[in-house]
Amino acid sequence: MRVPGPLQQTMEYLVGFVRTLVSDNVAHHPDRYVPLIGTLGVFVLLNNLFGLIPGLGSGTANYNVTLGCALVVFLYYNFHGMREHGVGKYLGHFAGPVWFLWILMWPLEILGLFSRILSHSLRLFGNIAGEHVVTGIFFGLAPLVVPVPLAFMGLFFGLIQTFVFIMLATIYVSGAVAHEH
Amino acid sequence: MKKFLTTAFLFTVAVAAFAQVPGAPAPGLFEGKFLAHIALAIAAAGCGMAQGKAVVAACEGIARNPQAAGNIRTTMIIGLALIEALVIYVLVAAFAVK
Numbered sequence: 001m002r003v004p005g006p007l008q009q010t011m012e013y014l015v016g017f018v019r020t021l022v023s024d025n026v027a028h029h030p031d032r033y034v035p036l037i038g039t040l041g042v043f044v045l046l047n048n049l050f051g052l053i054p055g056l057g058s059g060t061a062n063y064n065v066t067l068g069c070a071l072v073v074f075l076y077y078n079f080h081g082m083r084e085h086g087v088g089k090y091l092g093h094f095a096g097p098v099w100f101l102w103i104l105m106w107p108l109e110i111l112g113l114f115s116r117i118l119s120h121s122l123r124l125f126g127n128i129a130g131e132h133v134v135t136g137i138f139f140g141l142a143p144l145v146v147p148v149p150l151a152f153m154g155l156f157f158g159l160i161q162t163f164v165f166i167m168l169a170t171i172y173v174s175g176a177v178a179h180e181h
Numbered sequence: 182m183k184k185f186l187t188t189a190f191l192f193t194v195a196v197a198a199f200a201q202v203p204g205a206p207a208p209g210l211f212e213g214k215f216l217a218h219i220a221l222a223i224a225a226a227g228c229g230m231a232q233g234k235a236v237v238a239a240c241e242g243i244a245r246n247p248q249a250a251g252n253i254r255t256t257m258i259i260g261l262a263l264i265e266a267l268v269i270y271v272l273v274a275a276f277a278v279k
Binding site: 171 | 255258259262265266269270272273276
């Protein structure tokens with residue numbers, strides 16, 4: 001019997017983690033959405049953790065990177081929503097449950113839909129960039145021991161923010177493809 | 182408390198006033214970086230109180246029903262991230278101030 005090596009074990013754990021995350025939130029065909037969510041998770045996680053290596057910086061401390069990721073998620077869940085429900089029905093479900101309120105609800109929901117790009121990308125960017133600024137300031141004040149706990153905090157925040165990013169992507173996808181019962 | 186807050190505010194203002202480089206054209210006190218820092222402090226205070234309430238509720242829930250710890254923790258982390266995002270907006274705005 002072949003014993004799986006450490007690399008395979010790690011990868012199986014990661015894939016299992018993302019599959020559990022997606023299948024807990026998306027009711028129908030969750031495996032369809034695992035590849036993109038997992039890829040985003042690995043990309044964001046590595047980009048967050050690169051900042052902890054001296055001499056390297058976080059990719060996600062640049063707003064263009066997080067904006068790109070958020071735009072990919074935005075296009076992805078709108079595409080899947082339209083594929084699942086059809087274009088007209090998908091755009092129509094923003095009008096809300098009561099038909100005569102559509103003139104109020106539809107513009108608000110569309111505005112909320114587009115502001116998701118901003119909130120999704122700014123959250124990640126602000127957390128990582130702010131973390132770097134704080135670590136830099138403490139490094140300027142006391143360069144010897146003080147930045148070490150902050151670096152550990154950066155490790156923790158990098159993991160948490162990655163989880164939050166892919167969790168929100170999953171929630172957006174599940175909201176777009178959900179069937180009302 | 183009010184006395185303490187007033188003293189702290191006066192100290193902050195004094196530090197900002199002393200930090201002016203002599204000779205440079207002095208900008209107004211309530212503009213630019215200083216205002217961004219005050220805004221960030223207010224946002225952080227509100228975020229601290231809100232996140233404290235969220236964590237208190239989550240801890241009570243876990244203490245009452247430890248089997249639900251996983252679900253409560255996930256929901257709490259999502260909620261904390263959404264609360265934190267408001268401070269992050271102020272932080273980004275503070276970055277944007279020249």
